[in-house]
Amino acid sequence: MSSRRSSRGNISEDEINELISKLQSLLPASSRRRGSGQASTTKLLKETCSYIKSLHREVDDLSDRLSDLMSTMDHNSPGAEIIRSILRS
Amino acid sequence: MASTSSSTAVEGRERKRKRTAGGESASAAAEAQPSKWRTRREHEIYSSKLLEAIRLVRAGSSSAAAATAAAQPRSRAVREAADRALAVAARGRTRWSRAILASRRLRLQAARRARLRAPTSPCSSRHDATAAAASSAPGKGPKTPPLERKAKVLGRLVPGCRKLPFPALLAEASDYIAALEMQVRAMTALAEALSAVSSSSTTTTTNGGSSSPA
Numbered sequence: 001m002s003s004r005r006s007s008r009g010n011i012s013e014d015e016i017n018e019l020i021s022k023l024q025s026l027l028p029a030s031s032r033r034r035g036s037g038q039a040s041t042t043k044l045l046k047e048t049c050s051y052i053k054s055l056h057r058e059v060d061d062l063s064d065r066l067s068d069l070m071s072t073m074d075h076n077s078p079g080a081e082i083i084r085s086i087l088r089s
Numbered sequence: 090m091a092s093t094s095s096s097t098a099v100e101g102r103e104r105k106r107k108r109t110a111g112g113e114s115a116s117a118a119a120e121a122q123p124s125k126w127r128t129r130r131e132h133e134i135y136s137s138k139l140l141e142a143i144r145l146v147r148a149g150s151s152s153a154a155a156a157t158a159a160a161q162p163r164s165r166a167v168r169e170a171a172d173r174a175l176a177v178a179a180r181g182r183t184r185w186s187r188a189i190l191a192s193r194r195l196r197l198q199a200a201r202r203a204r205l206r207a208p209t210s211p212c213s214s215r216h217d218a219t220a221a222a223a224s225s226a227p228g229k230g231p232k233t234p235p236l237e238r239k240a241k242v243l244g245r246l247v248p249g250c251r252k253l254p255f256p257a258l259l260a261e262a263s264d265y266i267a268a269l270e271m272q273v274r275a276m277t278a279l280a281e282a283l284s285a286v287s288s289s290s291t292t293t294t295t296n297g298g299s300s301s302p303a
Contacts, residue, residue: 019259045239055269062276067163
């Protein structure tokens, strides 16, 4: 993997910049700003952290919701089959 | 379809970077690219795994004793099952996925060992000691550059990436974010579908025999 190569001391700056730009493209907020060539790395990391935290929170909320829904469909096994077919299509 | 996917595997990977919903069968050739989490196939794979995991949680919580479960039994179990399904979907190619699966196994083993030994589990105290050591080891020096501090925070957020060098950390974080987004999409879809099913089933039960012609 390329990670082994870069951790060997000679961390090429280009690789870091490429990774940073890839990360930046994933973040929702920075996709708004067109042509933002040099977003500060610190700001980028901060946005990344907050985005991951918000995603974690969303997953927690969703799992709360799913656990509530699970209790309602306890004796509803045909419902699970329907859902699986819905998800597959 | 197999021949085209094998010959254009490299091009397919490039194309997948531009296109979002690929759904190609070349997923086997795809590496740990963050874009692979956007393919429809991954979404389907994860959704079925998620459903299986949730079914297991439901079966476990109904049969097992409530004493073993924590305060928030089911939502935390659902969250962990979803994370585990996500890690399995990563097919072991990323560090965070391996860390999720490894930590879960360790935690299960520790819990089992704690139950076999005295109620005062020495394993948990050991975990606390190592956790405290890890948090105090970096030292809150005022001279720590803000970049390094942020990188440390990021390393704590992504599972298993605390001691990773910077470029590897960035790569793991990109893949982790893409995977989390897919997890959110899949769980949302599942929640919507479940709520639709449950609401429709409750309405039919309350009406009860509405199919009889007036």
